[in-house]
Amino acid sequence: MHKLWASTYKEMLLxxxxxxxxAILFIMPMLLLxxxxxxxxxxxxxxxxxKIPVLLxxxxxxxxxxxxxxxxxxxxxxxxxxKNTEDEAKEAVFAxxxxxxxxxxxxxxxSLQKKVNQNVEGILxxxxxEEDNSLVEKEAIPAKEVRLYFDPATQLSFKSSxxxxxxxxxxxxxxxxxxxxxxxxxxxxxxxxxxxTENFISFKEVRQTKGNQEIIPNSAQHNVPAWAxxxxxxxxxxxxxxxxxxxxxxxxxxxxxxxxxxxxxxGGKTIVYLVVCLIQxxxxxxxxxxxxxxxxxxxxxxxxKLPMLYAVALFSGLAAIGLGLLLGTIAKTQEQSAPFGxxxxxxxxALGGVWVPVFVMPKLMQSISKISPMNWGLEAFYDVFxxxxxxxxxxxxxxxxxxxxxxxxxxxxxxxxxxxxx
Amino acid sequence: MIxxxxxxxxxxxxxxxxxxxxxxxxxxxEIYGLLGPNGAGKTTLISMLTSLLKPTSGSFTINGLNxxxxxxxxxxxxxxxxxxYALYPTLTAFENLEYFGSMYGLKGEILKNSILEHLEIMGLxxxxxxxxxxxxxGMKRRVNLxxxxxxxxxxxxxxxxxxxxxxxxKNVIIDHLKFLNQQGTTIVYTSHHLIEAEVFCTRVAIIDxxxxxxxxxxxxxxxxxxxxxxxxDVFLAQTGKALRDYA
Numbered sequence: 299m300h301k302l303w304a305s306t307y308k309e310m311l312l313x314x315x316x317x318x319x320x321a322i323l324f325i326m327p328m329l330l331l332x333x334x335x336x337x338x339x340x341x342x343x344x345x346x347x348x349k350i351p352v353l354l355x356x357x358x359x360x361x362x363x364x365x366x367x368x369x370x371x372x373x374x375x376x377x378x379x380x381k382n383t384e385d386e387a388k389e390a391v392f393a394x395x396x397x398x399x400x401x402x403x404x405x406x407x408x409s410l411q412k413k414v415n416q417n418v419e420g421i422l423x424x425x426x427x428e429e430d431n432s433l434v435e436k437e438a439i440p441a442k443e444v445r446l447y448f449d450p451a452t453q454l455s456f457k458s459s460x461x462x463x464x465x466x467x468x469x470x471x472x473x474x475x476x477x478x479x480x481x482x483x484x485x486x487x488x489x490x491x492x493x494x495t496e497n498f499i500s501f502k503e504v505r506q507t508k509g510n511q512e513i514i515p516n517s518a519q520h521n522v523p524a525w526a527x528x529x530x531x532x533x534x535x536x537x538x539x540x541x542x543x544x545x546x547x548x549x550x551x552x553x554x555x556x557x558x559x560x561x562x563x564x565g566g567k568t569i570v571y572l573v574v575c576l577i578q579x580x581x582x583x584x585x586x587x588x589x590x591x592x593x594x595x596x597x598x599x600x601x602x603k604l605p606m607l608y609a610v611a612l613f614s615g616l617a618a619i620g621l622g623l624l625l626g627t628i629a630k631t632q633e634q635s636a637p638f639g640x641x642x643x644x645x646x647x648a649l650g651g652v653w654v655p656v657f658v659m660p661k662l663m664q665s666i667s668k669i670s671p672m673n674w675g676l677e678a679f680y681d682v683f684x685x686x687x688x689x690x691x692x693x694x695x696x697x698x699x700x701x702x703x704x705x706x707x708x709x710x711x712x713x714x715x716x717x718x719x720x
Numbered sequence: 721m722i723x724x725x726x727x728x729x730x731x732x733x734x735x736x737x738x739x740x741x742x743x744x745x746x747x748x749x750e751i752y753g754l755l756g757p758n759g760a761g762k763t764t765l766i767s768m769l770t771s772l773l774k775p776t777s778g779s780f781t782i783n784g785l786n787x788x789x790x791x792x793x794x795x796x797x798x799x800x801x802x803x804x805y806a807l808y809p810t811l812t813a814f815e816n817l818e819y820f821g822s823m824y825g826l827k828g829e830i831l832k833n834s835i836l837e838h839l840e841i842m843g844l845x846x847x848x849x850x851x852x853x854x855x856x857x858g859m860k861r862r863v864n865l866x867x868x869x870x871x872x873x874x875x876x877x878x879x880x881x882x883x884x885x886x887x888x889x890k891n892v893i894i895d896h897l898k899f900l901n902q903q904g905t906t907i908v909y910t911s912h913h914l915i916e917a918e919v920f921c922t923r924v925a926i927i928d929x930x931x932x933x934x935x936x937x938x939x940x941x942x943x944x945x946x947x948x949x950x951x952x953d954v955f956l957a958q959t960g961k962a963l964r965d966y967a
Contacts, residue, residue, distance in 0.1 A: 304822030308811070315810040315851075548806035552867065555770050556823040557795040718772075 301558050305566025312540070313570060319536060327529030327578055328585050335521040335595055349377040353387040353399035356380060360407025362471055366400070366444075369467045384445070391447040398452070398460060401445040410475055413439045418479040444468065518598040522586040523679030524652045527672055529582065530575045530614050531643045534622040537571050538635035541626025560714045564707060568619050575615030576608070583607070606682045606689055613699035614675035620706030621671070627710040646672045674698045722746040722769070722875065722908065727778035729764050729930075738764040740930040741778070746923075748783075751897070751907040753921035753938075755914065755951075757959055761930040762910040763803065766877050769908070770800045782875055796824065799873030803880045805860040806867070809853035813844055813863050816852055817870060824871035831870075838866040841896055858889030865893055869900060876900065878909035882916065894920055918942075918951040928959045 313320065352370065356363045370376050379396075381387040387399035416439065444464065448457050544550040553563060586598025600607060622639065629635035647653060649663070650672025656664055667673045678695035681687045722745070729739040739761040746752045754762045767773040769780060771787045771794070779786065785794045807816045817835045826834065839845045842862040847855070852863060865881060878897070882890045894916065901907050911917050917924055918938045925935035934941060938951050945954040 300825070300827050301823060304819055308808070308815070308819045311811055311815060312808060547809070548802060548804035549808055551772060551802055551804070552800070552806040552820060553823065554772060555795060555798070555800045556820070557792040557825065558823045 301562045302565045302569075305558075305562055306569045307566075309540075309566045309570040313574070323533075323536065323574060324578060324581055327525070327532070328581055330529065331521060331525045331582055331585055332589070332593070334525055335517050335590065336593070338517050338521060350375060350397055351379055352376045353381050353390060353396050354378050355382065355384050355387050355399065355401045357384075357404040358402045358406040360405075362407040362410055362475075363402045365471050366402060366467065369470075370400075373463070388447050391449050394449050394451060397449050397456070399447040400464070401447070403442045403444065406442050406444075409439055409442050410472065411479075412437075414472070414475045414479045415483075418476065418483050422483055518586050518590050518596045519683045522582055522598050523683055524676060526579050526582040526611070527614055527650075527675045527679060528643070528647050528652055529578050530611065530675075531618040531621070531646060531672060532640075533571055533575055533578075533615070533618050534625060534643055535636055535639040537567065537619060537622030538626035538629060538639045539632050540567065541623065542629050542632050542635050545630070546632075554718060560711050561707075564623050564710065567623065568616070568707075571619050571622070572612070572615050575618065576611060579608070579611040579615075603682050606692060607679070609689070609696060610675060610678040610682060610692060613696040613703075614671070614678075616703040617671040617675070617699040617706075620703035620710075624706040624710045624713075627714055646670050649673065650676050652676060671699055671702045674702075721748050721784075722780065722782050722906070724769075724780040725778055727765070727768060727780055728776045729761075729768060729773060730776045737776070737930045739768070739775075742927075742930065742932060744925060744932065744935070746906065746908060748906050749901070749904060750922045751901050751909070751920060753917040753924035754908065754910045754927060755912075755917055755924050755955060756910075756927035760927045760959075762927055763879055764930075765927070766800075766879050766908070766910060770798060770877050771795065796871070797874050799868040799871065799876045801865050801868040801876070801878040801881050803883065805852075805864050807852045807860060807863055810851055812849050812851055813839065813855070813859075814848040816863060817866055820867040821870040826871055834870050835866070838870065842866060842892055858885040861885045861889060862893060865896070869905075872903075873905060875906045875908065878907065880910055880912065882911065882913060890916070914951040914955055924951070926955055926958050933958050 354367065354370075356367070367378055370378055381390070381399070384399075384401045387396075387401065390396050391399045416437070446461065446464070448460075541550075544553075583598065583600060587600065591597040621642070625635055625639050625642070629638065649667045649670040650656075651659075651667060652672060656667045656673065659667060674695040678692045678699075681692050681695070685691075724742060724744040724746075726741045726743055727739055728737055728741055730737045738759075742761075742765065754765060756762050764773065768775050769782070771791070782794060783797060785797065787794055808819075811819070814835060817838070818831065821831045821835060836845070836848070839848050842865070844859060844862055844866075847859065852860060855863065861881065861884070865878075868878075869876060876897075881897070882893055885893070897907055897909075898920070909921075921938060923935065923937055924941070925932045927933070934954070936944075941954050942948050942950060945957050948954045948957060
């Protein structure tokens with residue numbers, strides 16, 4: 299125990315003597331959290347403050363194009379900028395000046411009306427409701443297409459959400475035209491609608507409640523755990539460098555000749571770096587609770603969750619430290635440990651669902667993500683922050699994190715023993 | 721007593737043995753010098769004797785103990801002063817010694833007093849609270865030496881303990897090693913300073929290409945080597961004048 303305490307004290311001294319290193323360990327994760335949350339905040343807001351400028355070429359100038367323009371304007375997501383020609387719009391979008399151009403074809407309103415009338419008349423004649431129900435040869439009306447141009451750099455998710463929105467809007471306009479045509483054919487006045495053109499089937503998101511209050515997830519509750527976990531795992535880099543340095547400066551050689559086991563040496567590092575992880579986590583929580591509201595971001599709600607949050611942070615920290623110690627044990631130079639550690643953390647973050655949610659990943663990647671310790675940590679954090687679970691529910695995840703720590707440490711000790719066997 | 725029996729070491733991928741079938745007996749209380757040109761196998765031999773390297777074949781015992789069966793007991797018994805400054809540059813001299821002393825199980829006042837006493841002997845008392853990064857080569861060598869002797873080892877291995885230091889530092893180091901030897905510590909050391917070895921060692925072995933070519937009391941070796949006036953003459957006569965560069 300005395301040797302473990304001496305190792306811990308030595309590690310603490312080494313750490314506090316490197317003020318620049320401490321600043322990086324604590325300030326950079328907070329900066330990362332603030333920047334990412336500011337960037338991602340809009341995607342969590344129901345009403346978007348930012349309007350995306352969209353070019354629109356109206357070759358129709360009819361009722362349908364007016365409807366499209368009105369709908370787009372009402373969506374509050376887009377700022378409509380009209381252009382005169384398709385080529386002009388296409389050039390601007392492909393040059394990256396705009397994200398999207400919508401080209402409404404010529405005679406869209408007239409052709410849609412004609413097509414709808416033709417179909418309605420056909421149906422009514424089947425029911426004998428048309429005055430002249432003799433078979434009239436149908437005029438061929440070519441299908442019309444609304445053309446979309448996207449900036450090649452536009453993300454696929456944005457593209458598909460715009461395409462879905464426009465598709466839905468066009469379907470609604472078509473349906474309304476059909477109802478209107480029926481009403482006209484039936485001789486009813488347009489002013490008194492007999493058909494309700496609004497959707498009969500709608501959907502409502504039912505959110506989890508706590509007491510009588512709905513739990514509404516915000517960007518802070520998504521970002522703080524995700525990036526706090528990312529920062530915790532980045533401890534792999536300085537920790538592995540710390541071990542490699544010991545080997546290079548000869549102190550590890552001396553330790554190998556002394557009556558102290560490798561587990562004690564690793565134990566001292568584990569204790570100090572675990573404290574670092576917990577301080578990092580605390581600072582990030584403080585940023586979420588106090589700084590976020592001051593800079594216009596949603597406040598992080600931790601009420602009643604702190605013990606569980608710290609339990610997840612503690613075990614995530616252990617898993618990260620295990621990985622760092624293993625890497626530091628195996629690596630021979632800082633050139634090996636630093637880039638490998640940093641890239642490994644980014645890979646684990648990607649697999650764990652920090653960048654992209656696991657459920658949208660391909661099946662294979664979803665399976666692989668289940669073996670990423672960051673995924674266990676992130677799921678445990680989401681369980682606490684967003685799913686409002688009790689301690690028992692996070693036990694499987696924190697047990698896996700602990701197991702990961704034990705396995706990595708055991709591998710490091712065995713590797714060191716084999717490497718230095720006499 | 722150190723008893724070495726046909727000890728060999730061949731590094732992975734190496735063409736030759738660094739230490740080959742080396743047998744040697746070092747009595748308790750001796751100051752034994754392992755001398756030889758660069759790459760002769762001196763550091764390899766010391767590394768094996770201090771558990772840093774696994775021998776390819778052969779065996780050895782220190783005071784009747786071996787590393788396979790009595791690892792921790794043996795580690796407590798020996799002290800090592802490596803050739804590199806094995807110190808934490810951002811820790812002070814005192815903090816470095818406190819840590820390495822703790823790893824030998826020393827603690828409290830005993831540890832503190834031992835550190836202060838050794839710093840005093842080595843002329844480093846007023847630098848105890850200075851970071852070793854700011855120390856000169858000679859000062860680092862002296863702290864390096866203290867780190868290996870704080871626990872009063874029975875057998876002390878030193879790999880080039882006076883290399884790159886000024887005459888004053890060298891004298892302090894040698895004087896203290898003599899004192900430790902008088903207190904009963906067996907000393908095994910490697911050096912390129914043959915004049916130093918001649919007056920310091922009770923016995924020496926000249927090693928070349930992993931093998932002992934000659935061993936004995938320095939004065940006797942000088943006497944028996946025709947035309948030799950000192951140990952350096954014996955050394956050159958035994959190992960030749962060709963450069964020994966290895967990569």
